[in-house]
Amino acid sequence: MDKKKWVKTGAITLGMVASLLVGTKLSGADEKKVYIPDDEVRSTIVRELNGYSDPETGEELVIENELPTVRQMNQLENLSFYNVSSFEGLQHAKNAKRLYYAPEDNEVIDFRPIAKMEKLEEFFCYSFNQTTTPFDISAFGELKHLNSLNFGYNVSIFDFSPLSNVKTLKSLHAYGGGMVEFPAVYVDQTTKSFKMKHPVKYSTQFDGGNKEIEAMEFAGNEEALGNVDVLLKEDKVIVSNISKDAAKIHLRFVMNSTDNNFLAVTDCIVPIIWE
The missing domain is CATH 3.80.10.10 (Ribonuclease Inhibitor)
Known part of the structure; x- marks a missing residue:
């Protein structure tokens, strides 16, 4: 070849x-x-x-x-x-x-x-x-x-x-x-209130949206005692006028975007220790 x-x-x-x-x-x-x-x-x-x-x-x-x-x-x-x-x-x-x-x-x-x-x-x-x-x-x-x-x-x-x-x-x-149950908080029997940092982080899609908080108190036997005062001040949550029979607080954090296309609801339980 x-x-x-x-x-x-x-x-x-x-x-x-x-x-x-x-x-x-x-x-x-x-x-x-x-x-x-x-x-x-x-x-x-x-x-x-x-x-x-x-x-x-x-x-x-x-x-x-x-x-x-x-x-x-x-x-x-x-x-x-x-x-x-x-x-x-x-x-x-x-x-x-x-x-x-x-x-x-x-x-x-x-x-x-x-x-x-x-x-x-x-x-x-x-x-x-x-x-x-x-x-x-x-x-x-x-x-x-x-x-x-x-x-x-x-x-x-x-x-x-x-x-x-x-x-x-x-x-x-x-x-x-x-x-989700959070660590217990101590509540003074005189002030009947406690403070905590807002626990939810939101994405930028929520910027400028409407932020709300709801709070309800429960007795130790799980009986609902009704709504309790709650205030959001900057990034601080203030719960006040708590009933002496309350053993825990149910918090609901609600965030809605300006165009209503984004909704975030987050719930948690905060146990109370009276002092």
Whole structure:
């Protein structure tokens, strides 16, 4: 064989092998199995994907051993979960646009995997039971396409500030109802009052909005004794004229944006120690 032809043929062969190797590497990444530790999350995803077809071959997707691949996870668009303990694995659902979540058993979950759901536009959460631990929503502050965020009743959120980074956010509704118990405060029997710092941080979407506080006192047997005087002075909350039979104060913090598209309600319980 002519030396020049041999060199040319060898170069072409090497090029074809290199292309195949690159293709195999990319395909291997797409076919990597996704670890999903929560049984409910895994079964829901597998059930959802069973109705999909491979966009390249048109064939029905096959989920081996209930472990979807990265490429299969990219096909998910809408997801709903109930009573799950972990969202690990959802970071691979990069094209999902809507996520619905209903925690039970007073479950507070780590939302960090959601921060990697790059196309997420809408999130809705509704708790069937009162939560006694605050929700950390900082993960939502990393989303670039989020436009609607909803936290139904019985969810407690004390820090909305990470949402200041979400320029696409058009509406937020957090209806409160969660009962997070704060450390007890000492109340002098003469003044019948106490002061505390406003415990809720708000995002810039609330700038210039209307801030309100409601307070109700309860006896030790959980009997409601009625409303109690409460005043907001700058960033200080002043509760006064507390009944001598009160054992705790239920505080509700309400913040509404100027355009009414953002509402944040946060509840907490403050036990009283009389002195």
